[in-house]
Amino acid sequence: MTTAVSVSHTPRDFEEFTVEPSTEHLLRWAAATEDFSPIHFDAQVAKARGFDHPVVHGPWKAAVLRRLLGTWLGSNVTVHTLTARYLRPDPVGRQLRFGGSLVSATPLPDGATELRCALWVRDESGRVSVDGDCIAMSAPEAGEGLPLDRLRAAVKLGEDAGSFTYRVDVNDVAAFAKAIGASPGADAPATFFAALDPVERRDLDLDGFLHQLPFPMTGGGNAFNEVVYERPIRVGDVITVTTRYTEVYEKKGSRGTLLFRVRVNEMRDSTGTLVATSRCGHVLSYRVDAAEGQK
């Protein structure tokens, strides 16, 4: 089992790491990535392609940087975006220095911290052969139970969490009607409101960290859906949906601890007139006690 290692997130330079990539290292990489381009191990081919020596794979250098981020930033950090620009080829068998710096650490409302890093690889002469950057997220220390306060902040409980506009297309309504065995028409089926839910459409994702909690997840799904229509949703409507989370709470259940998030979607047409209001509850279940037992 891996032990989470916490590291200070004060902007600083990272401790440099030196590696001398050998032909064996790169052949292992070639086998893992199925990139057997001979410029990485055959001197003659490399020469014919304009290189003085066989060259190290650029993505191999990026992979080394990515792993070193685990040492530099700590194992409770998740890398969201990593970019590596391969500026110069590096000959196989020469020493490379890997380094970088933590440029900024910005606390987010949900308790996480966004980390921005600059990264580099230098050759023996100090020339930069790879430069890169990374955005990573540091999760707050896991507590004994589910992080309800963090979740309430993440979903902006009680506030508008986001507005999204969707055009109700004839093909979408027809496909939806076919899927539920209804007859297609100008009015969308009564359950069509679910197709305009920004959370289900993955346009709004404020609680993704719930899938990375240190507790085994035992299930999840919709707990309930309700809708009140002022008028039917119709083909040709342009509907703006505003989502607001109204409740976050937990309950004990047979599958462990149940975590509920309840949200309200207000649907308005292009004139701003209310068309419908839906209320949806979603539940995830965790074995919080099981995680306690593993400690």
Add this chain to the structure above:
Amino acid sequence: MMPAETQVTDPAEAEWVELAHLEDVRVGEVAPPHRVTTIGADRLQAAIRSALGDIEIPLGIADICPDPLVFALAAGLPRLTNFAQSIDGGSTWCDRAPIGEEPFYAVSEVAQIAQRTTSDGRRLVRVNYQTRFTNTSGALVGTATGSSIHIGSIE
């Protein structure tokens, strides 16, 4: 022969001009979708471990698609051929959701073609290939982008 790197690190701030197509490479061209798994991630981790020792990090798109350029070309997308030199210009990986045991679906496309002239008069073309990875529910798990750099001869 000019070393390849002098072309790529050219400090000239010439404008990149976007192209819709070049040779038989077209922006928007999509490779057939295919299924990928996390099986190869173990070999990849072993390959890096041989050089670096044990450093454990969470599985990411970079473990599924360690070389975005090679991945997109293997998926069937074309690469420019009429240049003096072609090299891998860089990679970007974006993780959008945790990676589990389930398989993914990968769709690679030619995302951008751009060109400019280097300070020594060579034609420099950059082709970005982007692959989107979705899970079995259709949710985006991450993307991987590889840049292919093509350098022409001095005109």
